[in-house]
Amino acid sequence: MGMKKAMTLLDDLIQNAGGCAVIDGGLATQLEKHGAVFNDSLWSAVCLVKDPDLIKKVHLEYLEAGADILVSSSYQATIPGFLSKGLSAEEGELLLERSVKLAVEARDSFWDSVKSNPGHNYNRALVAASIGSYGAYLADGSEYSGHYGPDVDVDTLKDFHRRRLQILVGASPDLLAFETIPNKLEAQACVELLEEENVQILSWICFSSVDGENAPSGESFEECLQAINKSDKVNAVGINCTPPHFIEALICKFKELTDKPIVVYPNSGEVWDGRAKKWLPSNCFGDDKFESLSARWRDLGAKFIGGCCRTTPSTIRAVSKVLKESPH
């Protein structure tokens, strides 16, 4: 499909969803709720190897809750990560393809089961292939610090992302979702890669933020968005895995900094301790808060809203309900 046709598909989805498409919630979180254990450097990508059926089940739960966009299970799935566990490059590539396939299969079977029900309130969902940051692969919490050290330059990051991007593009998702990008260098690497590979699939680039004002590296979003704004290969930009109380101000900031559609899918407000590898209870937002805040975020201009870590299908049910029952 050409970029133009894909863009129409996305615009139609936003319109059919009432002016703002609903993204799913935390994938790893919901896998853990079903008993999956991720005390491993592959984090949720362990499930791609050990229990792909569970991934499909969670995708179906999010569709049932009203998600218009599913994000695939490839966040922390990388060829070097799989090689470090003794898998071959070919096996790693098949696992990446599998992550898209699982989401596509869930989407297709869910849509087949609801599309002819009169009065159903679902849209045919799109599948976004997740591309987690280099920091996610490092598994040291650096997707929330942006500190990759002096030896990492733009070529290191492009080399890291290139093969996975090629494989995910080859699996034909509807979208590419760069997630939890923590600094300007990685944003630039992602844009250069999309250009160099002449990628013909829509994409968004989302940053994390730990202070509600800047990228985790301390660089301003004005700096981080420079390369993105110049490229027509990036179709939307925003924030994920960041506490909900920062989102309103960040939407306002992004509106001043870019003409691209804005994506927000915050976490619950809990804070990831990269060393202890656990979530620390903090200013935690429940589903009712997500419900009221989503309407506010939509009114401020966000075009894609969902949840990230520690949000669940019940969060997305609340978000979907408010966005679809009182459309803009």
Ligand SMILES: C[S+](C)CC[C@H](N)C(=O)O
């Ligand atoms: C979004 S964070 C909670 C993912 C896990 C992290 N990259 C780690 O492996 O420690």
Ligand SMILES: N[C@@H](CCS)C(=O)O
């Ligand atoms: N798509 C990933 C993001 C982690 S920050 C997940 O939901 O698990």
Ligand SMILES: [Zn+2]
């Ligand atoms: Zn997250």
